[in-house]
Amino acid sequence: MKFCLFVLVVVAVLSDLASARKAVAGFQATRKLSPRIIGGQEANAGQFPSAAAINASTPTGTYFCGGTLISNQFVLTAAQCITGGTAFQIRLGSNTLTVVGPNWEIVGTSIYFTHPAYNPETLEADVGLIKFHLPIGFTDYIQPVYLPTVDQADNMRNVAIGWGSVNDETLSLSNTLNYVSVTSISNTECQLSYANPILATMVCVIGNYNEGVCRGDIGGPLLTVLNHHHWIVGVASFISTDGCETSDPSGYTRIFPYIDWVKSTAGI
Structure with a gap:
């Protein structure tokens, strides 16, 4: 049995990566933590017109997460990405993080909601919403x-997307x-790779080789x-500390x- 633990994996942009949010409270990383989407191809x-790039600010620094536009005023993301945040900058309509283009829009806000059952130690209910001012x-x-x-x-056959690094x-x-x-x-198969419980409200995925999500x-x-439409079925929450x-x-x-909490909170 591989002894791997859940890891909170957000990228520190302004602060030292070594002291960024690498682990959920109560979870000690026992192996190397590294970045990806691994094995992917460029969109x-x-x-993916619902893809959202989130730069979040806290009193101790700035970090990056992914998100998904669900309405004209709300982005869905992980609760761990927004808890304690003081400001959020969300980039929409662009596949790149640096190139300025005619199709992108950047929205700033400080309003967010985390699911009331969110537990940072078990990652239960790791769901949150960011709200635009307009x-x-x-x-x-x-x-x-x-x-x-x-x-x-x-x-x-599901699809994972993101701006995470592509190798170790x-x-x-x-x-x-x-x-x-x-x-x-x-979940039984996934549990073989993790020491912490894989809850019924979680789903684990693998690629043909080592494809998946990371920091x-x-x-x-x-x-x-x-029916030619993208439906969201999960929000990226944890990876193995093996890398x-x-x-x-x-x-x-x-x-x-x-989904009931998401819809009622977002007024959908």
Whole structure:
């Protein structure tokens, strides 16, 4: 049994990466922590119009997470990405983090909501929402994702996306949004790689080789495609401390068990 623990993996942009949010309270990392989406390919412009890049500020520094636009005023992300945040800058409509283009929009806000059952030690209910001060307009490059009406997280062909680093050699984010096909596995199988309990409200995924999410990808979506639309089925929540280029599964929070809270909080 691989003795791996859940790790909070947000990228410190202004503060020292070594002291950034590397671990959830009460969880001691026992192995190397490294970045990814590993094994992915670059997304085309407008391919994932609900993708949101989040720079979050706290009293101790700034870090990066992924997110997903769900309405003209709300972004869905992980609760660990926003807890304690004082300000958020969200980039929409762009696959890149640095290039200025005609399709992107940057929104600043300080309003957020975490699920009342969120537990930073177990990562139960690791779901949160960021609210814009004013509604935004939709374009071909900025569109909300579809919210699930049933639990589709166990689909055999889901897609993970994010700006996380692409190998274990660098700590920097990928400048371009990447995506990769992943397959869900049973919680029993996932438990073999983790010492901490894999809850029923979580889902683990693996790629054909070592594909998956890591530092910088937390908060980003697990998507499935139905009727030519993207439906969000999970929010990236944890990885193995073995590193990003291992074959250990990546962990997501299932969205469907929390969909009533998401809809009521966002007024959808």
